[in-house]
Amino acid sequence: MRISEPTATPSAQTTRSASVAAPERRRSRRRSIVLLLSFQFRLLNWWLFSLTAIGFLAAGALVAMQLRIGGSLGESNAAVLSRITLEPGAGLLAAMLASSLIVGDPLLEVTMATRAGISAVTLWRALIGMSLLLLCSAAFLAWTLAIGIRYAQQQSALYLLLLWLTPVLLMGTLGLCGSLLTGNSALGMVIATMPLAGSLLLFPKLVAIPATHPFLITYSASGAQDAHDWWINRLVLLAFAAIFALWSWRLLRREGRLLHMGQ
């Protein structure tokens, strides 16, 4: 019993113009990729995205409220709150999204046996998660900038990008790596929050030791947004993010471990 539908005979295929077939194939491929991404979006936890959107909305409302009823300290409190939202807040949400990308997927084994494979599926899901986080963060940033929040003295677009991107990439890759290592998304999330918690709790002590500055995730939110070594801090943390991304990639290619994780 053959399952495939009858295809055109070679002679019929040759009669079709190659110049017509190629753009058609490209269109078909584009449509398929859009459909695939829409499936990935549906298969991700929608409540995590809802939580992300609600989190940013609540933070925006708090910032606006601080400005309105915060009195003399309102403006600085609102700026600190904005930095906390875009730095550790966005990082935390990235860790939450990344740690649940693939762990616990019921179709893991079948996905691994397809042409696309598990690495591609993880990458697509990560891109969707990042895009949604970026969308929410951009809306929050636009809102806070519009109501007059100043994030730092050197408030360039690159500064704002790195303020957000560094914790997002670092905690996201750490969350993914942690979940792949432990086979548990909650544990992956916990692992990702450890350096953040350490940075928040130990900041008063560590800030006195300049050698530790490059490793502090909450460097901007804790008040060092204008420090001379802020850029070094961002670059070092991005390098760590790259290491965790590579590690995650390697873990995704170790099929035996993934299969064990799925059981």
Added chain:
Amino acid sequence: MNVVLEDVTKRYSAHEALRGVNLTIGRGMFGLLGPNGAGKTTLLRILATLLRPSSGRVFIGAFDLSQGAQRTAARSALGYLPQDLGLYPDLTGRELLDYIGLLKRLYDRSARRQQIAALLDVVNLTEYADRQIKTYSGGMRRRLGVAQALLGDPQALVIDEPTAGLDPEERIRLRTLLTSVAEDRVVILSTHLVEDVTQTCKRVAVLDRGALLFDGQTQTLIEAAAGHAWQFLAAPGFALPAEMHVISALPHPEGTIYHVVGPTAPPGDAQAVQPLAPTLEDGYVWLRQGAICKQTASTVN
């Protein structure tokens, strides 16, 4: 197309899950039998490109699975149904097949959808195709699993314990379905249910503790137990000889009716002793008994 395994070994640290397995599997249904922990799932996962052997080579047609690029390319010729098939409960059956079709890079939408409709028909799920998977019974889920494995018209189908946990009607339906799709492709069916193999496979291999005990015609395995299968009535208090392996025991007003496999006829105190025409189950048990005896002898020596 042939599936070939050459001296395949798989080690998990100290444990050897597969030990030098050599097999050549051609078109049609091929049964893989063995007790739990024999290495069946490991072997199937190697064939499905999910695991790499520690040593040895595997070929799916012209694809050499030891080569990275060929391993990925071989997936287009493979369909895989794992033992524990999890599905996305909120998708409909049709949506799930559409999704897996995209993962298999079947990008031509109309061809993909035609193929999905044809497959839903083959697995008798057309009527339920637009219902969410969470409303499906166990048998419907397994049939949907077979349909996803058949997407892309693979030349080799690797199926792990497809009938486990199904009611007799669903088992028969699934076996019939597998036999019908095996006409023009390699179907490798792993199971610990001997009946599944009896009903569907002309060729069978038996694995035990990672080693290949038998590879040949199902009939040859059945014939191996000829002259070793017996039925008798045993009075209460009858002591069954240690070398006899019980296939079934039926209560009877005067004792128990045993169906056994053993090297010699039951002892004198057994009543109504009858030699039986062996079944595949007898052959399988006889083969395993022989292997255990050999292993015990070599350990003693």
